[in-house]
Amino acid sequence: MEMARRFLILLQRELAAFFLSPMAYFVLAMVMGLNGVAFRFATALMDGRIQPHSLVSLTFNSFWFRMIFFFLFPLLTMRLFAEERKMGTFETLMTAPVRVSEVVLSKYLACLIFYCALWVPGLGNFLLFRMVTGSSTAFPDGALLASALLLLLLGAFNIALGTLASALSRNQIVAAVAGGTLVLMHFFLGFLAGFAKVSASVLERVTYFSSLDHINLFAQGLIDSRPVIYYLSATAFLLILTHQAIEHRRGGI
């Protein structure tokens, strides 16, 4: 009971830190803008042509959608721990009777909630499209639902990656660059496999981790359980690492 209350207070504070900062609305505006462009390009591709892909597939496989991916996670996660450490408020936070796990989870969850809120307008585009055109042929419902699920999973994983980067540095820029690099490297696994001369068995293993392939799959409305398990377990692992990194620092100075 006491633990639950403490966690809710921490979560509330972290959410307030997101929604009360001007940066949040700047990020929201950028994501909406890029989403809009990705969506508009996808509808343009469908305009008067026969397409083997649905509107959902075209949107989420577009260059513009990937752009969102590149800057979003570092921007969202860089301040989580780095800012508190820099300002010294980490000291007041950690000397209150709170567990490290509660702090890590509250920061992580607040970030994930904010991330989900960022996608509401983007997914709204599709519903709006359907309302305006009255056509249900542009995309199947399943494709949209599966894509939404994958967006959540990708967010969960990449935010955990960024959270770890932020816990490792007191400099936000360093945290952003480190987190961003990790996110990009993971995201581009699918591309790298295409460039490098690797055997088919290696390629298959790399594909298992490749977000690009996952997006392709889920955007068709196919929910594969392997990526679901992969993202969830990797997220848990990264959060445990974050916890350990912070515990480890208490032993330092």
Place this chain on the structure above:
Amino acid sequence: MVPLSQARAHALPSQRSRMIHVQGLTKTYRGRAVVDGISFEAGRGEIVGFLGPNGAGKSTTMRILSGFLLPTAGKVEIAGHDVVEQSLAARRHVGYMPEDVPLYPEMRVEEYLRYRAGIKGVARDRLTAQVEATMERCGVAQVRRKLIGTLSKGYRQRIGLADALVHDPSILILDEPTNGLDPNQIRSVREIIRSLAGQHTVLLSTHILAEVEAVCERVIILDGGQIRATGDPATLARRLERGSRVTLEARGATEAVLRKIQGVTKITSDALADDWTRFHLDVQGTEDPRETIFRTASREQWTLRHLSMEPATLEEIFAGLTAPQPQ
């Protein structure tokens, strides 16, 4: 100078229960001992001052006591709870104000204190009253709606103090609570701290000698990560008294006459141009010797063009404490 390092006063008023118990506390950082095997205790309601130059290990010790850092070796108990094994229980008893008072600039004063009271486990039905009382006590009630980032250093310091106090802890750990304040603000912060004596055990750090004399019942002098002396401030101040150094420039003055002035222990002189001589006098005791020197000069009909005094600095006191003792 009396060797004080052996004079660790473990004696505590026996009727007071032990709130802080530190035994052989060591913290090493990259092979260097920042805190080197210190032991001390503090009883209920006592105000204890940590005095020492920068880098003496004051902040590190306080960070360990507040649960922010883990000790490398040694045992620390806060209200009977081990800070490593029962960290959460120990932290519940501590109100900690770090150096430079970190706060969230985007939060409002009352909002911040409510948040802090909440995570420190103040019960929901008592929270409003508790925050209200703490704001009154620390004199921040009139700025409750202000954003912390817009407030002055004096207010920020008092908000930090209110934060440390908001869950009514039995132990307060304040790292340089008056650092960077103007004299009026220093006075008001000291008054708040003094008003805590009796119910709260207060451990505060400072590098200002006058501060310990003004607030603390007991002083622990730290240097190089070790305890150099402990005791009540008055005794310690007397033991540490190295007196002052007087500089005078006069024409016609002689060392022989100056030596007769009470408290003068050592005289050095430099001949200056035009028959002027500059004298440096080491004077013992707390009295200002300048009046006597002036009267002597006028009686002896010296021409005086400069007379000044500097009290012994804390650095000199520490140098004295850490220097090898003459037998």
